[in-house]
Amino acid sequence: MAGEGLALWLADAGLWQILIAAWDVLWHNFDQVVLSPLQYPLLARSLAAAIVVGIVSGVLGTYVVVRGMAFFGDALAHAILPGVAFAYQRANGGTDNLFWGGLVAGVLSALGIGYLTRHEKIREDTAIGVVFAAMFALGIAMISRINNYAGDLSHILFGQILGVSEGDLLRIIGFGAAVLLVVALFFKEFMIISFDPALARTLRLPTEAFRLLLLVLIAVTIVVSLQTVGIALMVALLVTPAATAQLVSKRLLPMMFVSALFGAASSIIGFYISYYQDIATGPAIVLTATALFLFVFSVQQTRQAIAQTWPRLRTIRERLKTSPPGTLSLHGDEE
């Protein structure tokens, strides 16, 4: 009896029906809904930046999730604040050097945390807590010395995607591509040090160098993504799409692709929600990513529930069939 498969198929078909209907509505209003915001170069740039950021942080987020580094990612995002503040101060309120300031602070923090946790003398989360709080406090202290800091601080904390200039976009694309290239080159080695560091040591791979390289890649990803969602929400870009991807993947490479897909999708959908509902872009993207996670999670739970419940229903039905007539108020099932 293929009832179980049928039930799953029906559930899937219902799901697809909804998705196709949504796509249909979108398709018929494509020019008006999707393309009209993009006539403004500023918005088109913002969307492009958001997509690149979604892909890159989706891929790197895969390592963050499988290595259990969510706290590290959050901390590192906060730890770049002093670098950003320093660049801001030097440029008298200009935003051109924020990227480089953040990059220096991010890489230094990543290496600092890596150094402290080298021999497991200090627990990793303790070291992260120490470095992260200190760097963040330093950043806020620096910003507080600048006049009218409140508004600027919020841009750094929560992102300012509409400020993406052409140079910003090129930098985002360039660094994003570089990060992806390094991941592609050392995919195998990163997988080994993430899954089983002891194997990496027995194979005499430069384990420590790869670990630091991975931390630096995450730092670069965070700095690249800074303009999109800002410091405070950065961890969501790293963790949520990858967590969604882990629900549906059983190998690392497919998980990366799916994660990049969910990251890009969150960016696109979040961008349009932000545009039409007049919500800040960062939160819109993050909430979209969360919605996608919850959606995939509940679909999976439902599928599991169906797969588990169906055999039970079948046994109940068979018991009803075999019980003596008259004892149950169930009509004969001619199946």
Place this chain on the structure above:
Amino acid sequence: MADFSLRTLLNRQAEPADCDSPLPVMTVRDLSAGYNGHQAIAHITFDVFAGERVGIVGPNGAGKSTLFKALVGLLPHQGAISIQGASCRDSHGMIGYVPQYEAIDWRFPATVWDVVMMGRARQIGYILPPRKRDREAVRQALERVGMWALRKRQIGELSGGQRRRVFVARALAQQASVLLLDEPFSGVDAAAENDIFQVLDVLREEGVAVLLATHNLVQAATHYDRLMLLSGGRMLAYGPPAEVYTPDNLAATFGERIALLRDGDQYLVIPDQPCHDHDELRHVHAHRMT
């Protein structure tokens, strides 16, 4: 003719020497290691021959895990370790290591195939993808331990015994000449234990020497070629079980808390006094086996 292809340049790797020499596959001389300046093991010297199965026995804190970590290269150490004549530093992948069960995240998105392929990383080299030779080695290793049919399973979907088989297959694919297993029997039922011994027999046929850390004194007495008694970071005895299991040695290893009775091929472990806080003693408490 010199070969300057990318692959050769990236993979300056020594091929393992032949296994059929009468020389030991692994020699360890005066090995000391520890954490933060404190020496957890000191002056350990022993030889392991091809295909041998060596049990490392001792109470908690005796230094079993430290010894393994030093051998693998996870800890800085003094003394000499050489594998088939090559010094430890050059022994790419000649030691295989099966970490304690708890040290692995079983939700990791990797299939059985992926995990075994990881053992080939050195042979494949940086940047490059696996070649036919590597895929063939993985296939053979999986067939050898009877896991070929399950190669597409995610590792978290396997049973405890199957998971350990995968790691043994990885050591085979890696062409390790020595395999270290840290507490492979912890949290394993009798059937899975049997399963593990079957796979260990495969390793013996392949000439791979196996070192196991274990709590189980009785099992150690009957299933191993040699035993090492460790206590307080010192090696108290090393040799065949019948020579090692003397009342003096056992008393020195476990204190006066334990006695091992021998009746032909049967062993019986008796703790001399009730022990409340020593898990390993409770574990072997009146554990009887032929």
